[in-house]
């Protein structure tokens with residue numbers, strides 16, 4: 001559209017404005033803000049509500065009682081392969097991996113991580129590398145604990161490793177990096193093998209540098225050809241940095257988002273460190289829920305089969321977003337978007353300086369989107385161009401309505417921008 005003569009562009013703007021006014025008159029009320037499973041996805045796990053049968057784990061543990069801090073071994077076995085962590089180095093905990101990330105930071109602040117010279121609370125300054133676009137709750141954790149955030153650009157292989165190596169190699173106050181290595185939130189990018197190898201191998205100025213490897217979408221494939229990523233834990237060990245990575249995951253988007261199980265995986269030293277601190281805050285996790293999950297998922301193949309049922313429900317929504325964006329915005333030069341092979345999000349990039357206006361226009365038309373900027377540290381997307389689309393929660397017809405409406409907003413705001421630029 002930027003190539004159009006001014007009068008034609010003005011005519012297009014007038015049409016876009018009429019379309020937008022018609023959209024507002026429809027009085028929609030749609031929500032694409034959060035990556036939540038839909039009610040029909042939750043129904044896939046309804047069987048959990050009638051489990052467990054009995055209360056005894058494989059080793060004879062009475063799951064109703066206290067204890068078993070590391071979580072049921074048979075549950076850890078099921079997730080060991082998909083998470084690329086030996087079961088003996090995996091912890092199964094309660095319902096939220098975010099709380100494990102939170103606690104890891106708190107424990108690192110208040111108790112030295114293996115290899116650290118001092119507690120993070122005693123450091124003059126702590127910084128984390130934040131590949132962008134990224135997950136807003138990671139950034140919120142950093143803000144909560146006064147951890148400075150340093151944005152790092154992402155490409156289709158993961159974070160720009162030249163930047164990561166330069167920063168982590170030069171500044172001992174940089175203690176960590178956030179990574180969502182598979183079907184990343186929100187770009188859908190999966191890390192290439194070379195990226196993972198470099199993360200594991202790079203020298204870091206901080207002896208206690210940690211990769212927060214949030215593998216939230218490890219088994220959340222949208223295609224028949226699941227993406228495989230390199231084994232970060234093994235690569236760290238091979239490269240002489242066995243304690244470098246903390247792996248996180250959960251069944252929030254496998255079974256129940258509010259009542260699943262979470263996982264932490266790492267080196268034996270890190271696992272002992274975490275459990276040592278965890279022992280002070282709980283006598284043990286909800287093992288009845290662990291047993292329920294073991295009986296429901298059965299084994300790795302049972303887990304994969306269950307994820308195919310999720311895919312059958314959500315794939316049509318992702319396809320609808322792609323089809324509508326292509327039809328309404330394809331070739332306009334006003335937007336580009338990701339076509340993820342898994343995960344929960346589509347990342348929509350609009351013209352620079354337009355994301356906030358698009359989100360606000362959509363909000364006025366009853367289409368709630370994640371606030372523009374949420375994909376960046378401090379809510380500040382310097383280009384003001386990335387919008388996160390979360391299509392899983394609404395029903396398919398609502399997704400279609402919402403994305404058609406969003407496209408109207410992108411068109412209007414984009415053309416207005418072009419007119420502004422044309423003076």
Ligand code: PMP
Pocket residue numbers: 035095096097098099135180185214216249250251252257262
């Ligand atoms: N990490 C990522 C990357 C996520 O997208 C989400 C959910 N949106 C979470 C963690 C939250 O995980 P949990 O439910 O296990 O706390």
